[in-house]
Structure formats: C-alpha cells, structure tokens
Amino acid sequence: MSDMITADLVDLDLSADTKEAAARALAERMVAQGRVTDLEGFLADVAAREAQMPTGLDGGIGIPHCRSAHVTEPTLAFGRSAAGIDFGAPDGPADLIFLIAAPAGADDAHLTILSALARQLMNTEFTDALRSAGDTGTAAALIRGDEAPATEDSASSGAQASVDASEDSAATPVAASAGAAAGSTAPAPGAATESGSAPAPGATGTGERPFRIVAVTSCPTGIAHTYMAAESLENAGHEAGVEVVVETQGSAGFTRLDPAVIAAADGVIFAHDVPVRDKDRFAGKPTVDVGVKAGINRPAELISEVRGRAERGEVTAGAAHGTPVERAGDSTEGYGTKLRKWLMSGVSYMVPFVAAGGLLIALGFAIGGWKVNKAPSVMDHFVWTQTGSWGALLFQIGVVSFGFLVPVLAGYIAYGMADRPGLVPGFVGGSIALTINAGFLGGLAAGLIAGGVVMAIQKVNIPAALRGIMPVVVIPLISSAIVGFLMFVVIGKPIASAQKGLTDWLGGLTGTNAILLGALLGLMMCFDLGGPVNKVAYTFATAGIAVASPSDSAMKIMAAVMAAGMVPPLAMALATTVRGKLFTQTERENGKAAWVLGASFISEGAIPFAAADPLRVIPSAMVGGAITGALSMGFGATLRAPHGGVFVVPLIGNPFLYLIAIAVGVCVSAALVILLKGMRKQAPETTATDPAAGPATASKEAKQPVAA
Secondary structure, X not given: OOOOOOHHHEEOOOOOOOHHHHHHHHHHHHHHOOOEOOHHHHHHHHHHHHHHOOOEEOOOEEXXXXXXXXXXXXXXXXXXXXXXXXXXXXXXXXXXXXXXXXXXXXXXXXXXXHHHHHHHOXXXXXXXXXXXXXXXXXXXXXXXXXXXXXXXXXXXXXXXXXXXXXXXXXXXXXXXXXXXXXOOOOEOOOOOOOOOOOOOOOOOOOOOOOOEEEEEEEXXXXXXXXXXXXXXXXXXXXXHOOEEEEEEOEOXXXXXXXXXXXXXXXXXXXXXXXXXXXXXXXXOOOEEEEOHHHHHHOHHHHHHHHHHHHHHOOOOOOOOOOOHHHHOOOOOOOHHXXXXXXXXXXXXXXXXXXXHHHHHHHHHHHHXXXXXXXXXXXXXXXXXXXXXXXXXXXXXXXHHHHOOHHHHHHHHXXXXXXXXXXXXXXXXXXXXXHHOOOHHHHHHHHHHHHHHHHHHHHOOOOOHHHHHHHHHHHHHXXXXXXXXXXXXXXXXXXXXXXXXXXXXXXXXXXXXXXXXXXXXXXXXXXXXXXXXXXXXXXXXXXXXXXXXXXXXXXXXXXXXXXXXXXXXXXXXXXXXXXXXXXXXXXXXXXXXXXXXXXXXXXXXXXXXXXXXXXXXXXXXXXXXXXXXXXXXXXXXXXXXXXXXXXXXXXXXXXXXXXXXXXXXXXXXXXXXXXXXXXXXXXXXXXXXXXXXXXXXXXXXXXOOOOOO
C-alpha cells in the first residue's frame, strides 16, 4: 500500500465545489506524480463510471473510481472538503473523497489492497481519524495502514506513544485487512462456523444454529462498492446474530462459495449492478435481489427481508440460472440493451454458416466458372478429373450451408432469450420463414416471437408433477404451434413483402445513391470498432448475401463494409510506422500487431488507440472508412464471403480497384491522426519552454506524453 498513496496525493483543503472539479483536482496530483499519463482521457473514464451509478455513500464519503488505460500503477488520492461535495449520496454531500485509479490490467494483489480500503470505509474510527488528521503525511499514513486511527483517549496532542501502544487493539489498517478482502468466502466476524466456533451475538446458547445467509456483491468496476457492500452485510449480520458469507465478484476475480455453504444457507442476498455470475447455484432459496448501494446503505433491512421470505417459504424458481445473455456477465440495463444482445446472439451463431457457405460458393465459382450454379447435382454427375465437377461440389456444399442461415439465426435469438427451451420453436419459425420467402427479416421476427412465447410459458405456475415433462414435451409443443400459426397466418406475408421490397431496393442501387450508402456504412464500421453500430452495419451486409443467389448490389455492400472495417487498424499501424514519436512504446508495439489484424478484417485492432485518444483516432478512422466505403461502391467491387480480409482478395470482383480503395482510406486516416496528434504535441512543448511559466508548471507539463 505504501506505493499507492503518498502525502503528495493528499489534499486536506479541497476547494472544489463539484464532483467533476474534485476529480480533476485529485487527478492532477496523480499526473504530477506520473501515475496518470493523460489527464483528460482518465477523467473521461472516471465520468463514464460515474454515469453508470453515483459513487457517493452515506456517511459523507465519495469514492469516484475507474479502471483506465491512462493509469500507470494503482493509485489513491484523498481529498477533504470543508463545504462538502455532492456525489449523489442519499444523506447529502461528501467531505471525504477518495479517487481510486486502477490500470486496465491491474494485478490481483493491488486490487485486493484497493478493495481493503473500500472495506475500511465502513469503519467509523477510520473515517473519524481522517476527518481529524492535521497534515497530509498523517492522512496518507492512516490510509496506508502505517498508523492506526487514534481513539478519543489518545487524540490529544502528544499522545503518539499511546497510539503506538494501542495499535494491536485499534481498527485494522488497510494493508493488514487486505487478506480479508481477498478471502471473499470468509464468514463475518463473530459468525458461527461449521467447526463450532463461538456463535455470533444474538445467537442462542442452546445449540440452535443461527440463520445463515449467502450473499453476492458486484459493481460495474468491481473495485469499491463490491467490497463495501460485503463489509456492510457482514457487519449487519454480526449485529443481528446471523451468519453472512459473501462472495465478492470484483475486479480481482472471485472465489466461488463452497457448494456446501450454499446448500446450508437459509437465504440469499444479491447486491449487484452487473449480472451475478453462475447465478443458478443459488436457485431454490429465498432471495432478495437489489442494487449494490442497497447492500451498503441498508444491510439490516435486507437481512430482515430475506428472513421474512424464508419464514413465508418464498423461494426462487428452478430456472433462476438465467439465459445465455444474462450469464455473459455484461450489464443488461434496459430493454434496448437486452434486445441488441438477443439479436447479436443469433447473428454470432449465423456468421460461421455465412462464412463457410460464402467461401465455398465463391471457391466454386472460381474453380468451376460462372455457370457452376447451373451444373447438375454431383450425386448424379461427378468426374474426379474435371475441375468443373470440383467447382460444382464446392458450390453445392455452400448452398446447403446457406440453407441453415435463417433457422440458425431464429433458433439462437430464441436461445439467447429463453435458453435451450427456445431452440425448437426458434428453428421451426426460422424454417417457416424460409418456406414463405420471408428471408432474413422473417428469421429475426421468428426468433423474437419464439423467445417471447417460451418466456411467457415459463412464467406460468406449473404443478410439480408436470415440471419434468415441461422442457421435453409441453414447451416445444405449445411454443412451436404458436410460432407456426403466427408465421404462416398472421405476420408471414407482410414480412415476406418487406423482404422483397428490401431486396428490390438493394438491386436498384446505382450511381450516387450507392456511393452515399457506401460512405454511410464506412462511417458506421469505424464509429465504435466492433461495437453495436459496427455490428449493425456488418449484420446489414451479411443479411444481403445470406441467400444462395445474392444480388450484385448486396455483394457490393459486403465488399464496402469489409473494406471500411479494415481501415482503422491499418491506419494506426501506418501512423505508428511513419511518426512513431507521436505514440507511446506500447502503442508502437500495438501498431505492429495492427498490420495483421487490419489485413484480417479485425476492426478491434484499433481499439487500444481509440481508448487512449478517442477524440483524434475515432474521427480520423471514420473519415478514412467513409472514403473507402464510397470508393468501393463506386468501383463496383463485389464480395461473396462475409469475412477474410486480404486473404479473400482472389474472390473479390475488381480486386485491384478494391485494394486501391482500402489504401486511400488508410492513408487519409493515418494522415489525419498524425496531423491531429502533431497539433496536440505543440501545446505542452510551448508551455514547458515559456520563460514566464514557473518551474512547477514546466515540470507538470513535462509529465504529459506527446501522444496525449
């Protein structure tokens, strides 16, 4: 802990009046100490974390924190405000502000110590000592654990000897409590254990075991709230005579509770803001499910609530394990996010079929000629020595592979929504979409309908005697019948008409309209580098070629999308090669890998650059991507395969012009990045060499990297 906070990282007279100003003031101290490389980038990460959930806590505490690529080592900065600063806590402003900065790849040992601080914030002796600290050195020593909080008897002047003598009995310092933070499955202090240790206060002395609770705490960052909620629940359980064992699913990883401990529990508390991992372990028990701040601010109420549910016999259903999307561990706030993940679940399973089928068909045309689609079945006619037969074989295998696209899409959308029970009605609905020529749009609708129907059936209370046949007989039968009725009779024809309209529109794209569409798709591909907007553009392109005989326009769109997606990583690789001094050593190393990633059509290769400097990298990439997309459409380049990068260039129509379109976009993006970073470089150099600037200012600016 000694290397995480020093007196230079403490401000006992923090004058900021807003949480943004407070974070900036403390972050500037981190920059001055070389702990943060890019002030604005780091503050953006802090603000993003703050936007997920306010970091104010009851008791006058604010804990802005984040994990950031701009942090060189785990760091704490502490500020004390006389007026108080609003961090969104229910009881008012905070006067103790801890800015916690963890590197994007922080090791478990450092994060464990940071989590120990979070636990110590629940200790009133610790916070009172910080409020009365007279100098920055004392405050830093208290946080590090070098000095124990002084009690009332030893708080007067000259009482240092008394403090030293009482260290063994004072509140546990942060460094010493790190082990408690790491042992996430340890029972609360004073709780009775399986081996028969002393019962918690309030437990009977007649051998009656106390009420047992297992809990899981987690927050989006997994550094502070996760462990504060655990400490709060353990303390409240100790006071209530209840055994509380907490599994902290934090940034330092987590140790799963012993199945025997879960089996012996009488109730469960989930205090979390991200989905609980392996939630199915706790099914069948009385459960209270709340946000992580509720675990910090009202733990006694939660314990009382779960005891009440246990007395009433209220338990979670056996299907509480969650769907595949919920088990992914990402935040599922809002219906829009859930819908996107359900759709992406289907698309992710469909894309390998598109890739295999598209490449096989393209190879079939390359080997057997453009009339290979007219060849008879290889079952009836196959000559081992004729290339045409081999081309026909590859083409026909590819066509069969394409036949699975829509059913797989629909089936796995339903799977993402309702788990395995959704597969049967999803595949049935997808197959019906093919039968009625509803195509890709029909598959989307069938998957969503199938998942919704199964989810509705699962909510119906079923007698225990029938539960065994529900997933095998009842759910597949009822859901398939409902989905089939809706697809054949109700919505099938309108969707088929919409699919035909979309196909006709794509087939009619020519001239300026095609070029503008290429530019738009290029912008989308480079906007978030593999994120939701990127996936929408890519899904739109793959939908067009996900048929046995795609139109020329659909293949042009696919070519434009892949070309634009290759631009950002290749541009960053070129920029680091041409002007390496504008980039950090890590970025230059990433630039070498970006050559291969970009050539392979992996847009995510540019993410490290965009994360470090989004305001310069992302706009530059978007400009280059738009130019490449527009040129590709204008040149009439076509692509039958949905992936592959330069490795499928032989299968591309107009390959030479296609490569020129990519090269132009890469050069434009690289030039813009170099220009913008070069302009940013001038500011710190001018300030540092200004004769009017004081030495402190020059020293501070010298800490800024030229790539900031």
